[in-house]
Amino acid sequence: EAQVTQNPRYLITVTGKKLTVTCSQNMNHEYMSWYRQDPGLGLRQIYYSMNVEVTDKGDVPEGYKVSRKEKRNFPLILESPSPNQTSLYFCASGTRRETQYFGPGTRLLVL
């Protein structure tokens, strides 16, 4: 089954404790991206990757890192999480200018 998977689905952590949210897709897509969704602000792009070893900032990259060492994986790293990073995070993959497929989301609470 073609899908985008994210782990963990739910995470509660404390300020400053490094965490990684994994994203994996099995559709051989070159393009992957991360979004966060917040009430009243909608979905905003954090980072995207056009291919392996190629990443770029989206609209709200501050406080996040990403890496793209393999085509199928695109982890999101929060080196020192803060409460304002409490959000619902989505990973997406696709072919450029074609349908984007979204993962199920990761709900993060930073205390």
Place this chain on the structure above:
Amino acid sequence: KQEVTQIPAALSVPEGENLVLNCSFTDSAIYNLQWFRQDPGKGLTSLLLIQSSQREQTSGRLNASLDKSSGRSTLYIAASQPGDSATYLCAVEAAGNKLTFGGGTRVLVKP
């Protein structure tokens, strides 16, 4: 900067009525426009993708139109059912390799 607006923010209709959801965008230089469905606490499911050269796309009871020059798209859902209750999001893809999302329309179809 591209801005995407969806009005109304919420809509309630009786079962069987046709749904009309609106999406407007400020910059007509887009590659495509995509409609998504989001159920509470869940990820986004792609419904329809309209390329910038197309005027409309259809899938079952769903029909989406695109008028790039006026910066508008409309999603029609025929003969609505309670299972259509969800939030519907539109997003445009433009230069910069990202999707810019509208705020969504929350739809409730009453039995």
